[in-house]
Amino acid sequence: MRDSLSRALYLLLVVAFFSVVACSREQKTQGVVATVNDAPILLKDLQEESFDTGRRKHKGGITQSELKARLGTLIDKKLMAQEAVRLGIDKDERFRHKMEALKERALIDEIIIAKTDEWKQTLTVSDEEVKALYSRMRYKVYIKEAHAADRTKAALLLRLMRGNKRVKGMKTRGPLYAERVAMTDPLYQVFDMKTGEGVIWAEPDGYRVVVVARKRPLALPSFKSVAVETKNYIFEKKKRAVMDAWLASLKKASRIEVRPEEIEKIKEGILMK
Secondary structure: OHHHHHHHHHHHHHHHHHHHHOOOHHHOOOOEEEEEOOEEEEHHHHHHHOHHHHOOHHHOOOOHHHHHHHHHHHHHHHHHHHHHHHOOHHHOHHHHHHHHHHHHHHHHHHHHHHHHHHHHHHOOOOHHHHHHHHHHOOEEEEEEEEEEOOHHHHHHHHHHHHOOOOOOOOEEEEEEOHHHOOOOOHHHHHHHOOOOOEEEEEEOOEEEEEEEEEEEEOOOOOHHHHHHHHHHHHHHHHHHHHHHHHHHHHHHOOOOOOOHHHHHHHHHOOOOO
16 A cells, blocks of 8 residues: 555656656746745755656656655655754845855846856857867967067067067067957957067057067867867857956946955954954
8 A cells, every 4th residue: 555655646647747847947836845844845956856767768767766865855844944943044144145145146147147148149150260269279479578668669679579689578478379368458469479579559558569489389179179169169268258357347347346445354354253
């Protein structure tokens, strides 16, 4: 008799479970599959707990033992949460702070998902961009760089550096790799330059002078074998750039106050835990 009831419950849960799987997330039923001290466990909760198992339905479906185990896990969680409330843990200041942090993390995750979906509609990567990056990745680049206070001095430094003359304050850098330099960084253009070529660009405190000292070829897989990966990489780079711009606009439109005196407490080791 008990086995018959167990099988009946199992069949009921399986039928209900897969009827929900067939629907979209927005259309999940609010049916109650169990209660713990009158607190409900919803069918959608069981679906979410069993999601990974449910995805294996094409390999034979969820088993009775798996479904019972998932439901048992939900019951255990509900019992522990209820006991925590009984002990007053939910009133503790540390708990409240943790909940605020979890809420903030969840909100951040959701806004990133929403913005990523939005950017997928507007950001594109052309075949030409993929080929161009692959071409840049074929070399590692070494550069010489210096700083000048004005454009005239920068032009003079550029001529000297291209003539292999050492100038005051000149530094060498490298190797540089195209995939490690932001596409929005002025330095990115050196991957399209030949050895001995140079460039000047303005900075907030003057001008930066850069000359390509040498380029060394790298052995890469065939273009065809890495084309998809390279395209995805470019998309992620573009997404990072628009995200930075979006965050910059949020900062500009917001009122942000930093309190150095509080930060100093961390350095002094007196920050209260």
